[in-house]
Amino acid sequence: MTVFSRRLLVTCTALGLGLVAGQQVQAHGIESSLRYLDGQLELSSSFSTGEPVEGAAVRLLNADGTPGEELGQIGANGQMVLTLPNLVEGVLDLQVDGGPGHRDYLALPIRQGSVLLDEVVETPTQTPALGLWAWLGAPALLGLVGLMVKVRQPSLHR
Structure with a gap:
């Protein structure tokens, strides 16, 4: 799996989690x-x-x-x-x-x-805007996961 495809997968996952979390909050008013x-x-x-x-x-x-x-x-x-x-x-x-x-x-x-x-x-109600937090948290999650799966380029000088 290439670096680009990994980052694309992580981006789609983070955005999907943001959408799902926002919808769950709306469904229970x-x-x-x-x-x-x-x-x-x-x-x-x-x-x-x-x-x-x-x-x-x-x-x-x-x-x-x-x-x-x-x-x-x-x-x-x-x-x-x-x-x-x-x-x-x-x-x-x-x-x-x-x-x-x-x-x-x-x-x-x-x-x-x-x-x-x-x-x-x-x-x-006095509940926080969880949907907003989900959207704000998605880029942070993406950055954290990006750091965890960062692949180093092979060194040309060994």
């Missing part, structure tokens, strides 16, 4: 939707692939962002009906927790004792 009727909130959550987030814990978040009271778990159909606690003016923060890297955060504005669905905000 949680998407939630809400319906609010007469004091009950119907929460539907699924992965971005469409699969329900069965068993994910739904909880309130404290003002400092730490997990608070657990309200229940998402059922097999990806839905849960909640009766919200005493609604005070302000914002009620909910977390749908499907495990590390699988969380959704919803900020529910409360006015006059009811949720204003038109103003609900889905806050981004």
